[in-house]
Amino acid sequence: MRVLVTGGAGFIGSNFVLRTLATRPDVELTVLDKFTYAANPRTLEPVADRLRVVKGDIADADAVDPLVAGADLVVNFAAESHNDNSLRDPSVFVQTNVVGTSVLLEAVRRHDVKLHHISTDEVYGDLDLDDPSKFTESTPYNPSSPYSSTKASSDLLVRAWVRSFGVRATLSNCSNNYGPYQHVEKLIPRQITNVLTGLRPKVYGDGRNVRDWIHVDDHNDAVWTIIDKGVDGETYLIGADGEVDNLTVVKTILRLLGRPEDAFDFVTDRPGHDRRYAIDSTRLRTELGWTPRYTDFESGLSATIDWYRDHSDWWAPSKDDVEASYAKTQRPLSAP
Numbered sequence: 168m169r170v171l172v173t174g175g176a177g178f179i180g181s182n183f184v185l186r187t188l189a190t191r192p193d194v195e196l197t198v199l200d201k202f203t204y205a206a207n208p209r210t211l212e213p214v215a216d217r218l219r220v221v222k223g224d225i226a227d228a229d230a231v232d233p234l235v236a237g238a239d240l241v242v243n244f245a246a247e248s249h250n251d252n253s254l255r256d257p258s259v260f261v262q263t264n265v266v267g268t269s270v271l272l273e274a275v276r277r278h279d280v281k282l283h284h285i286s287t288d289e290v291y292g293d294l295d296l297d298d299p300s301k302f303t304e305s306t307p308y309n310p311s312s313p314y315s316s317t318k319a320s321s322d323l324l325v326r327a328w329v330r331s332f333g334v335r336a337t338l339s340n341c342s343n344n345y346g347p348y349q350h351v352e353k354l355i356p357r358q359i360t361n362v363l364t365g366l367r368p369k370v371y372g373d374g375r376n377v378r379d380w381i382h383v384d385d386h387n388d389a390v391w392t393i394i395d396k397g398v399d400g401e402t403y404l405i406g407a408d409g410e411v412d413n414l415t416v417v418k419t420i421l422r423l424l425g426r427p428e429d430a431f432d433f434v435t436d437r438p439g440h441d442r443r444y445a446i447d448s449t450r451l452r453t454e455l456g457w458t459p460r461y462t463d464f465e466s467g468l469s470a471t472i473d474w475y476r477d478h479s480d481w482w483a484p485s486k487d488d489v490e491a492s493y494a495k496t497q498r499p500l501s502a503p
């Protein structure tokens with residue numbers, strides 16, 4: 168099978184590529200990636216002789232067309248992915264996440280190639296902390312941020328191309344991923360690398376916001392399950408029952424690194440900050456038979472800490488720029 172992986176040099180896409188190379192000898196991989204700040208060229212260097220890597224933009228129809236024509240399947244991970252950045256400059260989010268997805272859709276339509284579109288639970292908005300419900304495939308879309316609204320738009324485009332043009336596509340909406348090769352702008356790598364470089368972790372607002380954590384390998388195994396067994400036109404939610412609030416995440420990182428659990432700072436909250444995400448993945452589990460392997464968050468987090476401790480050459484070059492950028496908008500708060 169010839170698979171085109173867009174965004175294959177980013178966090179989840181590169182883990183997908185590495186896992187596919189390790190587990191699927193029948194798959195021939197091509198990566199199309201714009202190599203934005205979020206892509207680290209070092210990630211795929213060790214496997215460069217086992218795949219084709221093309222630097223290009225999913226919104227560039229001329230670049231996309233021949234690559235899609237030569238594929239049996241496109242898996243679309245390419246996106247601008249960080250909420251905080253989308254609050255600073257939404258325009259590139261519209262361009263990549265909305266226009267880029269529409270260009271991919273036109274190419275898969277032209278060449279009758281199957282698409283799996285990667286999306287997020289954030290399209291459903293947020294839940295109250297005391298709400299017992301979780302997101303399901305039938306929860307109405309209600310995105311909050313420029314990032315999540317462009318991802319919601321991309322999902323709607325995929326659904327429209329399925330219905331109007333008969334494009335063969337599946338969609339998945341996953342919760343917060345953690346694991347190796349995640350950019351240091353995101354919560355878990357930021358706080359691990361803060362501690363490793365002598366900085367104090369930074370918690371937005373009151374720190375009671377809840378995210379539903381899943382290991383990136385569990386996400387990517389679910390993606391392959393959907394590719395193998397999913398029904399065209401359908402959406403599957405991916406989650407591993409990993410709800411944890413941000414304060415607990417940060418305190419656990421501090422404890423696992425041998426620091427006092429209160430050695431962090433509260434900083435100004437993210438505007439429009441979603442309170443809680445929670446996924447009900449019953450459909451994926453019962454209809455397609457997927458189950459997560461990483462069910463103990465603390466041991467997955469501990470392995471992730473070890474990875475960042477052992478790979479400072481991978482993340483150190485971007486650390487100062489990320490912290491300088493955050494320092495422009497984030498101010499210390501006294502503890503709530």
Ligand code: NAD
Pocket residue numbers: 173174175176177178179180199200201202203204205206207223224225226243244245246247248249263267285286287288318340341342343344345350
């Ligand atoms: P990331 O920011 O780490 O990687 C995104 C990749 O896309 C980068 O390699 C970047 O260079 C590439 N890219 C950006 N614009 C591009 C363009 N115009 N053309 C081609 N390539 C481009 O993101 P991630 O965390 O790996 O997320 C991947 C996908 O998974 C996204 O669609 C995101 O919405 C979705 N998702 C992420 C999470 C999460 O927790 N990180 C959870 C659910 C869904």
Ligand code: DAU
Pocket residue numbers: 248249250251286287288289341342343344352353354355357369370371372374376377378413437444
């Ligand atoms: O839910 C899936 C989404 O998860 C994906 O669609 C996004 O691509 C991905 O970035 C992630 O979005 P979040 O906004 O939830 O992730 P982030 O790592 O930015 O923040 C996680 C939580 O931690 C959130 O409540 C904000 C908070 N936070 C974040 C940072 C960077 C802090 O308290 N301090 C921080 O320094």
